[in-house]
Amino acid sequence: MTKTVDPDPPAARVGRPRSERSRSEVLRAASDLMREVGLRAMTTDEIAARSGVGKATIYKWWPNKYAVAVEAFLAAMDTAAADPDTGSAERDFRLALRGIMQFYRGPNGRVFAQLIGEAQSHPDIAAELRHHLMQPRREVGRAIWDRGVARGELRTDIDREIAVDLVFGPAMYRLLATDAPLDAETADAIVAAAMRGLAAV
Template identity: 35%
Template sequence: MTALPPTTSGQPAASTPGRKRSESARLSILAAAYELLVSTGFQQMSIEGVASRANVGKATIYRWWRNKGVLAAEAFMHAVAPAIAFQESSSARADIARQMKGLSLVYRGRTGEILAEMIAHSQGDPDMREALFAGYLQPRRAAAKAVLQRGMDQGEFLPNLDLEMLVDALYGPLIYRMLIRQHPITDQFIEQTWSAVFDGIVRREV
């Protein structure tokens, strides 16, 4: 699978105080950073390389991002956000299944390799770890819980479910395979994962 192209959506990570960012410069920097992530990987990506590709000075990048890790985290989130967004329909179950398929495409191939590398590096980089959590993991969990809550409110799912546990049950297996990379994230695996969870929470007519 080819990596996802940069997009113009996504939320900026926390930056250091300074001059207000030019939106066009921000987008150029994020696009350049993501392109380097895809072509070289996180370890080989450099602020110098991003600055050259985006046609900005290194000082501009450091004014708005604390370090390479924080920039890489935002660039990745910015690029993949549209592919993993929830699309609302009349069925919360269908919405979860559709989003999990989109997420599986992100986790496969090169894009998943990049994320796994960044997660590994973030264990020793508190700023990058916070950027990944606040900008990627936390919003994704909140969005999934909102869909599950809607399913409960509409009577599609059983009431009083533990949303945190359900999110772990649905997405934990995908993250495990993305990180360990011993077994592929196939469509069949995705369907088996959500079916195993839904079988226990879908309300059935008596």
């Protein structure tokens, strides 16, 4: 009697989903550990123990714990930036800055601050954060500026990048260098002050 051989046995069929589940567990463990003990204190051993995934497998997917941390951070949040587009540049700036400050004052904001610190000595972390998080938000600021200029609300003699820095830069400074509030009222006050120099006369 000839035995029929399954060309795609069950173990082979479920192998890839198991790997994806393991990857998700690693990212979840890293995300939890960053909030609980901080990025510096978190170790690959702890990530492996909590996720149930061996260190050898983790190092096969990521070169170090910082690479795991960046991917976990980005996976845990929506990196797409909302563009308010209300028809008013000043209102759009206020709403966008409020959203950034809300993010900064939450748990992800604290993790983000740690990643920014590590990015100073890890160029790969800096590149990932710029590409996946900062640039999408900066593009919103540029779009708001361009619409405001086109409607005649904003000055045409000011460099767009400097204008975006003036509006959104204070939030980053407050996150990293002060314990000043990161709330809606502060966002509105920053935009109001910036608009005194940016608005068309």
